Amino acid sequence: MKVTVIGAGNVGATTADVLSYRQIVDEVVLLDIKEGLSEGKSLDMLQATTLTGSLTRLISSTNDYSLTANSDVVVITSGVPRKPGMTREELIGVNAGIVKSVVEQIVKYSPNTILVIVSNPMDTMTYLAHKVAGLPPNRIIGMGGALDSARFVTYLSKALNCSPADVQGMVIGGHGDTTMIPLTRLASYRGVPVTQFLSAETLKQVAADTMVGGATLTKLIGTSAWYAPGAASAAVVESIVRDQKRIIPSCVPLNGEYGQKDICLGVPVIIGKNGWEKIIDIQLNSEEQELFNKSAEAVRNMNNVLATLNL
Numbered sequence: 001m002k003v004t005v006i007g008a009g010n011v012g013a014t015t016a017d018v019l020s021y022r023q024i025v026d027e028v029v030l031l032d033i034k035e036g037l038s039e040g041k042s043l044d045m046l047q048a049t050t051l052t053g054s055l056t057r058l059i060s061s062t063n064d065y066s067l068t069a070n071s072d073v074v075v076i077t078s079g080v081p082r083k084p085g086m087t088r089e090e091l092i093g094v095n096a097g098i099v100k101s102v103v104e105q106i107v108k109y110s111p112n113t114i115l116v117i118v119s120n121p122m123d124t125m126t127y128l129a130h131k132v133a134g135l136p137p138n139r140i141i142g143m144g145g146a147l148d149s150a151r152f153v154t155y156l157s158k159a160l161n162c163s164p165a166d167v168q169g170m171v172i173g174g175h176g177d178t179t180m181i182p183l184t185r186l187a188s189y190r191g192v193p194v195t196q197f198l199s200a201e202t203l204k205q206v207a208a209d210t211m212v213g214g215a216t217l218t219k220l221i222g223t224s225a226w227y228a229p230g231a232a233s234a235a236v237v238e239s240i241v242r243d244q245k246r247i248i249p250s251c252v253p254l255n256g257e258y259g260q261k262d263i264c265l266g267v268p269v270i271i272g273k274n275g276w277e278k279i280i281d282i283q284l285n286s287e288e289q290e291l292f293n294k295s296a297e298a299v300r301n302m303n304n305v306l307a308t309l310n311l
């Protein structure tokens with residue numbers, strides 16, 4: 001299995017490192033426009049494999065897309081991250097052009113690939129990728145829910161004072177500070193509803209912390225996070241290349257599901273060798289559905305902004 005990661009910055013390099021360290025794929029191609037960056041980072045990772053025992057091959061490039069040819073999966077992380085005080089949505093002007101040109105070049109060399117879109121604002125970048133790639137809809141997945149759910153599980157396990165391994169939780173909706181929807185009603189501690197252990201007030205706080213999870217880290221670090229984002233991107237790739245059929249909330253095009261159309265938004269999907277293979281249509285209660293509709297409205301507004309850009 002061959003995976004290309006576009007962007008060798010914080011998230012791209014971490015994704016490549018997890019894929020290589022855990023030997024999830026045979027070959028990782030790392031491509032970044034910044035001279036020397038992908039070369040240096042992939043050489044560093046290659047040297048690490050002599051210590052970890054991983055047999056994953058690491059290849060780098062600045063702009064030679066022919067090296068990415070026939071990639072089974074391509075993870076797109078190229079673009080600028082936000083700084084403290086910014087929203088992800090503010091990145092649209094710079095990142096839309098980058099994502100569009102990267103997608104166009106990738107599909108020339110890997111016309112049957114599966115794209116995993118990470119660059120922000122991710123929901124709109126995924127929508128853009130669907131418009132320009134010419135790939136079947138199931139072969140484009142926006143990564144956001146995997147990360148947001150990991151944060152949700154982290155905050156839940158802290159509140160429960162238990163191992164995160166025993167906690168299950170999903171975040172759906174948009175990947176934005178105000179658009180994501182942590183599904184507290186469905187979260188569980190080993191299958192037992194968390195509502196049995198935690199007060200409504202605590203759960204409200206857990207949801208609020210989850211929603212600003214990225215902003216909190218951005219404030220602490222000075223740029224946005226990368227360890228959990230890289231691990232979350234690698235988890236999506238792993239479910240594809242190992243055909244694990246995991247249910248991972250991901251950003252996919254909706255065609256009437258959850259009452260929405262002509263939009264890419266986070267919903268639970270089964271991920272396997274064909275990309276996102278099935279949308280799991282869970283029954284939302286009226287409060288959750290209202291939040292989902294509001295989330296869709298906000299993401300649709302960003303898609304309208306995208307349409308005004310001169311790409």
Ligand SMILES: NC(=O)c1ccc[n+]([C@@H]2O[C@H](COP(=O)([O-])OP(=O)(O)OC[C@H]3O[C@@H](n4cnc5c(N)ncnc54)[C@H](O)[C@@H]3O)[C@@H](O)[C@H]2O)c1
Nearest residue numbers: 007009010011032033034078079080081118119120122229
């Ligand atoms: N979806 C998510 O859950 C999630 C999580 C974390 C970060 N992000 C987003 O991912 C993006 C990357 O974040 P980061 O922290 O890695 O940023 P970063 O600045 O560390 O890395 C981005 C890299 O992209 C490269 N790049 C820019 N234009 C390029 C092009 N045309 N071709 C190839 N490479 C190009 C840059 O040289 C840079 O090295 C940001 O937009 C960030 O907001 C999304």
Ligand SMILES: O=C(O)C[C@H](O)C(=O)O
Nearest residue numbers: 082088214215224225229
């Ligand atoms: O917070 C960000 O801007 C980056 C990413 O979307 C995240 O959630 O970590």
